[in-house]
Amino acid sequence: MTMSNPVRRRRPTIHDVARVAGVSRGTVSRVLQGGHHVSPAAAEAVNSAIRQTGYEVNRHARSLITGRSGSAAFLLTEPQEKFFEDPNFNVLLRGCTQALAAHDIPLLLMIAGSRDEQRRITRYISAGHVDGVLLVSSHTGNPVAAQLARADIPVVACGKPMAPASGLAHVAADDRDGAQRMVRHLLSLGRRRIATVTGPLDTPGGVDRLAGYRDVLTEAGLPPDDTLIATGDYSRDSGATATRELLTRRPDLDALFVASDLMAHGALAALEQAGRRIPEDVAVGGFDDSTAALAARPALTTIRQPWDRISHEMVRVLLAQIGGEATSAVILPTELITRESA
Amino acid sequence: MTMSNPVRRRRPTIHDVARVAGVSRGTVSRVLQGGHHVSPAAAEAVNSAIRQTGYEVNRHARSLITGRSGSAAFLLTEPQEKFFEDPNFNVLLRGCTQALAAHDIPLLLMIAGSRDEQRRITRYISAGHVDGVLLVSSHTGNPVAAQLARADIPVVACGKPMAPASGLAHVAADDRDGAQRMVRHLLSLGRRRIATVTGPLDTPGGVDRLAGYRDVLTEAGLPPDDTLIATGDYSRDSGATATRELLTRRPDLDALFVASDLMAHGALAALEQAGRRIPEDVAVGGFDDSTAALAARPALTTIRQPWDRISHEMVRVLLAQIGGEATSAVILPTELITRESA
DNA sequence: CTGAAAGCGCTTACAG
DNA sequence: CTGAAAGCGCTTACAG
Numbered sequence: 001m002t003m004s005n006p007v008r009r010r011r012p013t014i015h016d017v018a019r020v021a022g023v024s025r026g027t028v029s030r031v032l033q034g035g036h037h038v039s040p041a042a043a044e045a046v047n048s049a050i051r052q053t054g055y056e057v058n059r060h061a062r063s064l065i066t067g068r069s070g071s072a073a074f075l076l077t078e079p080q081e082k083f084f085e086d087p088n089f090n091v092l093l094r095g096c097t098q099a100l101a102a103h104d105i106p107l108l109l110m111i112a113g114s115r116d117e118q119r120r121i122t123r124y125i126s127a128g129h130v131d132g133v134l135l136v137s138s139h140t141g142n143p144v145a146a147q148l149a150r151a152d153i154p155v156v157a158c159g160k161p162m163a164p165a166s167g168l169a170h171v172a173a174d175d176r177d178g179a180q181r182m183v184r185h186l187l188s189l190g191r192r193r194i195a196t197v198t199g200p201l202d203t204p205g206g207v208d209r210l211a212g213y214r215d216v217l218t219e220a221g222l223p224p225d226d227t228l229i230a231t232g233d234y235s236r237d238s239g240a241t242a243t244r245e246l247l248t249r250r251p252d253l254d255a256l257f258v259a260s261d262l263m264a265h266g267a268l269a270a271l272e273q274a275g276r277r278i279p280e281d282v283a284v285g286g287f288d289d290s291t292a293a294l295a296a297r298p299a300l301t302t303i304r305q306p307w308d309r310i311s312h313e314m315v316r317v318l319l320a321q322i323g324g325e326a327t328s329a330v331i332l333p334t335e336l337i338t339r340e341s342a
Numbered sequence: 343m344t345m346s347n348p349v350r351r352r353r354p355t356i357h358d359v360a361r362v363a364g365v366s367r368g369t370v371s372r373v374l375q376g377g378h379h380v381s382p383a384a385a386e387a388v389n390s391a392i393r394q395t396g397y398e399v400n401r402h403a404r405s406l407i408t409g410r411s412g413s414a415a416f417l418l419t420e421p422q423e424k425f426f427e428d429p430n431f432n433v434l435l436r437g438c439t440q441a442l443a444a445h446d447i448p449l450l451l452m453i454a455g456s457r458d459e460q461r462r463i464t465r466y467i468s469a470g471h472v473d474g475v476l477l478v479s480s481h482t483g484n485p486v487a488a489q490l491a492r493a494d495i496p497v498v499a500c501g502k503p504m505a506p507a508s509g510l511a512h513v514a515a516d517d518r519d520g521a522q523r524m525v526r527h528l529l530s531l532g533r534r535r536i537a538t539v540t541g542p543l544d545t546p547g548g549v550d551r552l553a554g555y556r557d558v559l560t561e562a563g564l565p566p567d568d569t570l571i572a573t574g575d576y577s578r579d580s581g582a583t584a585t586r587e588l589l590t591r592r593p594d595l596d597a598l599f600v601a602s603d604l605m606a607h608g609a610l611a612a613l614e615q616a617g618r619r620i621p622e623d624v625a626v627g628g629f630d631d632s633t634a635a636l637a638a639r640p641a642l643t644t645i646r647q648p649w650d651r652i653s654h655e656m657v658r659v660l661l662a663q664i665g666g667e668a669t670s671a672v673i674l675p676t677e678l679i680t681r682e683s684a
Numbered sequence: 685c686t687g688a689a690a691g692c693g694c695t696t697a698c699a700g
Numbered sequence: 701c702t703g704a705a706a707g708c709g710c711t712t713a714c715a716g
Contacts, residue, residue, distance in 0.1 A: 011470060013709055024687045029711055039685055056469035060405040061709035064692045069402070074451070089432065097451050101459070106471075108448045109416070109439050117443070127398035128353060129448075265637070295607070295637055355693055366703045371695055381701055403693035406708045 012053040021049035032057060072100055072318060073108045073130040077118060077137040077144050088290050088307050089136075092158065095311025096134055103319065105131075118144055126151035132318045134158070154321035156314050160204040160329075169327035171313040175205050178303040178334035179212025182257050182285040185301070185336055187220055189283055191255035195228040197242040197267060199259040206231075209259045209287060228253065232263045239263025243270035254282060255342065261286040261293040264300055268341070283342035298340035306332050354395040363391035374399060414442055414660060415450045415472040419460060419479040419486050430632050430649055431478075434500065437653025438476055445661065447473075460486055468493035474660045476500070496663035498656050502546040502671075511669035513655040517547050520645040520676035521554025524599050524627040527643070527678055529562055531625055533597035537570040539584040539609060541601040548573075551601045551629060570595065574605045581605025585612035596624060597684070603628040603635045606642055610683070625684035640682035648674050 014032075018025045023042055030038050031046040038046075049055070063069050074096055097107045108130055112118040122144055125133060132154035135145055145168050148155045157170040186194050196213045199206030214224065227249045232238035239258055243266065246253060256271070258264035264286035268278065276282045278298055286293055289304035313330045321327060356374075360367045365384055372380050373388040380388075391397070405411050416438055439449045450472055454460040464486055467475060474496035477487055487510050490497045499512040528536050538555045541548030556566065569591045574580035581600055585608065588595060598613070600606035606628035610620065618624045620640055628635055631646035655672045663669060 014711095015709080025710080026688080026712080027686060030686085033711080037685060042685080056465060058406070058469075058709050059471060060402045060411070061692090062711075063402040064400070064406055064694085064709080065711045067692085071450070093451070094453065097453050101453070106450045106452065106466075108413070109435070109451050110448065111436065111439050111443070123398060124448075127400070129401060292637075295634070297639065356695095357693080367694080368696080368703060368705095369701085372702085375695080379701060384701080400693050403708090404695075406693080406710085407695045409708085 011058075012055045013058065014055070016053050017046065017049045017055045020052055021045040067128065069128065069130050070104075071106045071108055071130050073110050073125060073133045075110045075112060075121065075125075075133050075135050075144070077112045077135070077142055088288060088305065091307040092136070092311050095308050096315055099312045099315035103315075107134075112144065122147045122151075125153055132156070132322045134314050134318060154318055156318045156321065156327075158310065158314060160208070162202075162204055167327055169317050169321060169329065171310050171317060171330045171332070172204075173305040173310065173334050174331050175208035175334075176212040176215070178287065178305075179209040179257065179259075180216050181334065181336045182287065182301075182303050183213050183216040185338070186255040186257060186283055186285060186342060187216065189255070189279075189342065191283055192222065193228070193250065193253045194222075194255040194257060195230070195246045195250060195253045196257045197239055197246070197259060197263055198229065198231045199263075200233050201231060206259065213257055232259070234260050234263060236262050236266040239266030240270040241266070243267040244274075247271075247274050255284070256282055257285045257287075259287050261288040261290045261296070261300055261302055264302070264341075265292055265296055268296055268298075268300075279340065279342050285342045289337050293337070293339070296341070301339045301342040302337050304335040304337050306334065353400075354397045355400065356397070358395050359388065359391045359397045362395055363387040409470065410473050411471055412446075413448045413450055413472050414657075415452050415467060415475045417452045417454060417463065417467075417475050417477050417486070419454045419477070419484055430630060430647065433649040434478070434653050437650050438657055441654045441657035445657075449476075454486065464489045464493075467495055474498070474664045476656050476660060496660055498660045498663065498669075500652065500656060502550070504544075504546060509669055511659050511663060511671065513652050513659060513672045513674070514546075515647040515652065515676050516673050517550035517676075518554040518557070520629065520647075521551040521599065521601075522558050523676065523678045524629065524643075524645050525555050525558040527680070528597040528599060528625055528627055528684060529558065531597070531621075531684060533625055534564065535570070535592065535595045536564075536597040536599060537572070537588045537592060537595040538599045539572050539574045539581055539588070539601060539605055541573075541605075542575050543573060548601065555599055574601070576602050576605060578604050578608040581608030582612040583608070585609040586616070589613075589616050597626070598624055599627045599629075601629050603630040603632045603638070603642055603644055606644070606683075607634055607638055610638055610640075610642075621682065621684050627684045631679050635679070635681070638683070643681045643684040644679050646677040646679050648676065 014025050014028045018028045022045060027038060027042055028046050031043050035043050059070055074093060100107050110121050112121045125148060133148055135155050135157045145155055145157060155169065157168050159170065160172045161168045161170055183194060198210045201207055230242035230245050232242045256267060258267045264284060267284060271278060271282055278284055286300045286302035289302045293300035293302045309332050317328055317330060356367050356370045360370045363370065364387060369380060369384055370388050373385050377385050401412055416435060442449050452463050454463045467490060475490055477497050477499045487497055487499060497511065499510050501512065502514045503510045503512055525536060540552045543549055572584035572587050574584045598609060600609045606626060609626060613620060613624055620626055628642045628644035631644045635642035635644045651674050659670055659672060
């Protein structure tokens with residue numbers, strides 16, 4: 001009953017509730033756990049005592065016994081905090097926070113940019129301070145997932161892992177199918193000299209979107225033509241550079257599929273600078289449907305990634321894994337959003 | 343020594359460390375607390391045992407005793423998740439996460455959009471589950487800060503509170519001074535019919551930026567003229583609408599100070615639509631230096647809010663408060679960023 | 685259904 | 701400087 005900190009009132013404990021309800025602490029705890037093996041009368045007395053005292057469980061005490069923290073981490077392992085500047089990131093983070101909040105599970109945000117931070121955070125997580133990890137990293141060769149798996153920490157990644165056989169649970173949009181949709185759309189506009197600016201080809205997203213582009217061209221009987229392909233790194237500038245390169249190689253191109261909206265921004269600038277009208281001379285399609293797509297002039301026709309569903313699925317899969325189920329992969333469909341650029 | 347969960351290895355405890363080091367658990371704990379009142383030999387033995395066993399403190403056990411959680415919350419109380427879509431938000435969130443990580447304090451992200459969520463989260467926080475709160479909310483009349491204060495939870499707000507006498511600790515950019523800088527810049531360009539699109543006038547930011555605008559005009563001996571003032575709500579559309587209104591009232595305006603970059607985006611579109619060249623006919627200045635400023639065409643001259651410093655100061659003030667210091671307010675200077683629009 | 689009791693892993697006066 | 705011991709608030713077999 002000591003008040004080590006005189007400023008802060010002592011918070012009611014299970015003991016206070018038990019006294020008010022006229023039952024033992026064990027019974028209070030049982031009610032807290034869901035009310036099994038408790039008589040209706042006792043349960044009612046306890047619930048009323050909880051309301052009366054304003055009792056809220058002390059999670060530290062609970063965690064000490066259960067070995068569960070009751071929290072999850074949102075871990076960003078991105079050397080060049082690129083993804084953090086992506087508007088999609090907000091949607092993803094918000095979605096995960098809310099989906100978890102619905103289960104009364106707080107989300108810890110962690111950023112492991114450097115190798116040093118990765119070591120520190122991996123250690124922290126491996127010590128059992130969180131029950132599971134939502135892993136966000138667009139880069140390949142990231143050791144964090146493997147280390148976490150070794151420590152038996154449930155992990156769900158956002159996006160396909162580079163090593164598909166790793167058994168890492170993940171949730172991703174169907175990149176290949178999305179690219180196919182876009183290129184089919186450009187085709188339906190009557191375009192035949194369709195170029196593409198790809199993402200980095202050491203990422204699954206970059207590879208799959210290029211594959212989708214090729215699929216449709218082949219399907220349409222158009223001969224493969226590498227002069228129509230240039231590679232970017234998802235940055236705005238790289239989109240402009242790659243587009244200028246394409247324009248030099250193929251001044252006759254009449255459509256351009258750019259593997260991200262941000263790069264498409266750069267592409268639009270480069271095309272405009274070269275005097276091309278959009279979409280009259282060159283139809284342009286992006287990928288992501290980020291806020292960059294709406295801000296573009298003209299507004300960008302693009303492929304929507306279902307970020308909202310992605311975040312909810314990530315949480316669902318993570319909770320399942322924490323509950324003991326096996327890891328699983330979820331691939332979600334994308335959607336063509338038609339605006340002005342194509 | 344029971345293994346309730348056969349999958350997860352038992353993690354080393356302070357007991358294991360004590361055994362390996364050949365000391366008592368009390369001594370291990372003392373080393374963990376900073377090594378005071380411990381002989382060098384004992385400290386060395388303990389540290390070596392910690393390395394050897396891979397020991398990591400169980401924070402739940404520690405928190406149970408200390409009454410401190412060792413974590414902090416980043417609480418967003420925004421009905422229309424507007425701020426969440428603001429690129430500045432990312433910078434702020436990242437800065438806070440990293441500043442806290444430097445003190446080994448994890449950040450819990452919480453979003454209390456509805457009244458219901460606010461109640462739930464206020465209750466959670468008041469129960470002592472976090473040691474302090476970084477509060478982000480641009481809106482007035484938010485009861486959360488007061489409730490948290492009543493529960494003696496340290497709180498630091500981002501931005502000036504609407505009720506300045508509330509005693510709420512806060513960190514903010516100097517809005518009034520920033521607005522002054524911009525209007526002085528427009529003046530230095532030779533402009534004399536300078537209009538403004540304000541932010542919502544029920545927010546301190548909206549009020550202060552308008553005050554700064556007026557300060558400089560008065561200081562320059564220009565007569566006050568309300569036909570040069572229109573009000574927006576920080577959204578892009580409101581920037582366009584307000585600008586069209588100004589253009590109708592004052593077709594002769596030669597400069598425009600817009601109280602946020604996003605609204606400036608809308609203003610740019612409205613001006614262009616009206617056939618005005620920027621900056622030749624109308625010089626345009628924004629506020630924030632968000633990514634929207636760079637994405638604008640022409641690139642936006644604006645006032646940079648020092649988000650990085652803001653986040654670091656928020657954390658510093660919060661930790662001070664947790665450490666028992668009184669609340670304090672920090673106002674940070676802004677900076678004029680000159681680009682193409684003015 | 686319910687109470688008494690042990691114990692989770694740690695910190696902290698208290699003696700020595 | 702250091703060990704033994706109490707206790708933080710909760711959960712969970714164990715009896716009854």
